[in-house]
Amino acid sequence: MTTQHSKNDSNEFNQKIIPFLSIIIPGSSQFLFKKNWRGFTIFIFSIISGFLIHWGYDKFNIGKVSINADVSFSWLIFPFLFFYFWNILDAFLIQRDKKSPVLLAFFSIAIILYVIGWSVTGVKLDRLITRFDDAKSVMRKLVNPDFFSTEVDGKIEICSWGCLWDYTAAKFTGAQPPEVFLSTNVGQIFGQKGTVTASSWAVLLGKATKNERIPGFETGKIIETIAIGLLATIFSTILAVPVSFLAAHNIMKRIPGGSIVYYISRTILNIVRAIDTIVWGLIIIVWVGLGSFAGVIALTIHSIAALGKLFSEEIEHIDSGPVEAIEATGGNFYHIVRYAVIPQVIPSFLSYTLLRWDINMRSATVIGFVAGGGIGFFVLETIRMGGYQQYAAALWAIAVVIIVVDYISSKWRFNILKDQPKTAAEIPAWKKIRNVIYVIIGIIVFLYAWEIAKIDLTKLFDPGPTFGRLLKDFVSVDLTGKVIDNVVRELIITIMQAFLATTLGGVLAIPFSFLAAKNLTGKNKFSAWIFYIVRSTFNVLRSIEALLYVAIFVYWVGIGPFAGMLALSVTTFALLGKLFSEAIENIEPGSIEAVNATGANKLQAIVYSIVPQIVPPFLSYLIYQWDINIRMATIIGFAGGGGIGLMLSTFFGSLQYHKAGTVILAIVIVIAIMDFSSAKIREKFV
């Protein structure tokens, strides 16, 4: 009895002492009170914000307040101290079974993060206004793409909308129309007659010699892009299937030593996936040289890792019943895989492949920025020469292709995932013939793509002169203080770009997403128009990669992280706008009805019925977008958007592979941490 009593006493004593621990280590007493999440979050954020305040003050004098010549400090200490005292108060309140309001802590941390983010990404709002004329001129060029030309006084000029109007009007009235023809730009994008290097088929048939230039049809850059995306998808799917079995735990634990193989494969997949396609492009061109082949390899490598992960998760989630049944009949390992696993995963594998095709097509439009193939290379050239109307034409072409691909891919995926058993016993003859024709067309398209993407497998065994050095240098990366210092600086800028872009794009997306929700707008003719306009704006903006937008903002606000951040905000706005509006469309009308039935007014209905239903999906999409943006921010620098990408391309360009290796390592670590934490946050809140 006495021991029991003293135990209680010491417990009570502990309970009293615990809150004081938060004075020494923020979050520690929350942790001891079994509020693990709260304690851990407080701890992490006090470390992060403390470090950022010190770092920002040290490097950029962020928030510097000078009292006299000797004494100065950053005013950001005040929100930090506020957070610190909040944490202590919280600890004491938890002891009394209460909590201090999270919103206050949230605001103090937000002030710190936004002030520092604002400074390091060089946000200059004034430029948006002072240089608005530049923006207007680039916008005018964007809506007047170089598709048609006309001849004025013996000089060839771009035929803009006004000129096309005159032309059409003249046609109708029977007057002499001005001469209008397709620009050479169109030929470069879509293809034109010219001279080409003899194809391997022509060489094989003896109609030309190797590398001979013969008259023929020059492939357009957009066609080349389609070929790159298509081939990368085909190759990566074929290679990802075996890889995914190595990375599926339920399969690998069946064979001796399999668990080790599983952990190794999973780790490799995660590392490969953390490095963006564009960065792979930089590495691959050292191996096989510039060209669309390098682009295909870069896309393939990244998508093997992405598909490999998705496929292996799919394998791990199969129904284990059939596996047990095949095992019980005396089947061996291969029988289990063939009869119990493969039939179950086919639909989801196909659907992921189609999704990947969509993603690869988007990557294929920008891989040319570094690898030198496809429309990305063309865009880079036009920007370099200041040909914004040619650039505009390329963007419009990309938008059309991506929207079509997106449509086909999602339609197809929908049909596959329905996965209805066939009702008709026999396949009619016309369907059989149709299937054969599809297969033939597929083979022809594949061979054609192979030809125009200039796939040359022999190049794989004949690596470039510095490739050996690159491999060696990547093993012994440069970890000297100065390099680390610079990498950390660029990384913080990159993360802040993603952070600002996610919030800016997200905040802008919210009001527009309500306009693009069919259950809110689209009820009468006028609002239906709003619905269609906003939705299509989302779709068009979404179809173009952030990297392609950078040029516009560089023109507007100048080279640097601010331009990159704005480009990321555009894609964020478009994707979140679409996802948010779909979330709104999925609201259950029943609950609105129920709230209305209580006699609530419109505003009350929104607060009590709509808001609770859309907050979880909005948060989930925001985290998803954050994951995307952090990856995109690492490459936005390739087009002049600042951040770590610029540094990486400089190191590659000057053959400093030691340092490039450091950057890649840093990117992998940051992406891994971000992925891990966002997965945890999602688990906790969504």
Next chain:
Amino acid sequence: MLKIENLCKTYPNGTQALNGVSFEVEEGEFLAVIGLSGSGKSTLLRCINRLIEPTSGNIIWNGDDITAATGKEIRNIRRQIGMIFQQFNLVKRSSVNINVLSGRLGYVSTLPSLFHIFSKEDHERVKKTLEMVGLADKIDVRADSLSGGQQQRVGIARALMQEPKMILADEPVASLDPVLAHSILKYLEKLNKEYGMTVICSLHFLDLVHRYATRAIALNEGLLVFEGMPQEIDDAMFKHIYGKEAERIEII
């Protein structure tokens, strides 16, 4: 004859599913295994064909020590033991034909079977077994387009393809309605009586035990608490097996 000696199974999480279970099954018996959910019935059945590794104890079948078998030997033993599952465990997207053929996998060589190539005899056997379970016309349809009762008959056909000497049935009727339950158990009874196969079947309802089993054993928290004729399970024994709070439910 199947002889289980002092069988124990402890799962990695510490659960003791079987705690020294010993009993014997004569050839040609229809043995019912009863007990609450979680009493160890499924673990017991899966230890017999080594889908689950027993922690200790011996299983001797016709003189062979099943617990000592390795790799190829296990698979040779398994192919002589058909198994039927509560959730049918068919590959839903595959055709009935392929599902039934997969019962033959323990006999055929690996490479051809990976391309769905089977001998003519095996294809004949599929037709015969499907006729036996009354599904001859369903051979080419996908398994998921069948009803629950039909799917379980495909499960039986798959087990029959193994030409088994013994059948393990793990609550084969627990996912089916009472009428279908009888129809499935009648098939098992037929295999037991006409073909002389030993049947070990876990069941939930005592009526079914009385109606079909020749002998019964009962498990409670991994211990064998009853062994004898089905008729011997009276109300007192019932409470001993299922606990004091239990009430008997009749099904048609």
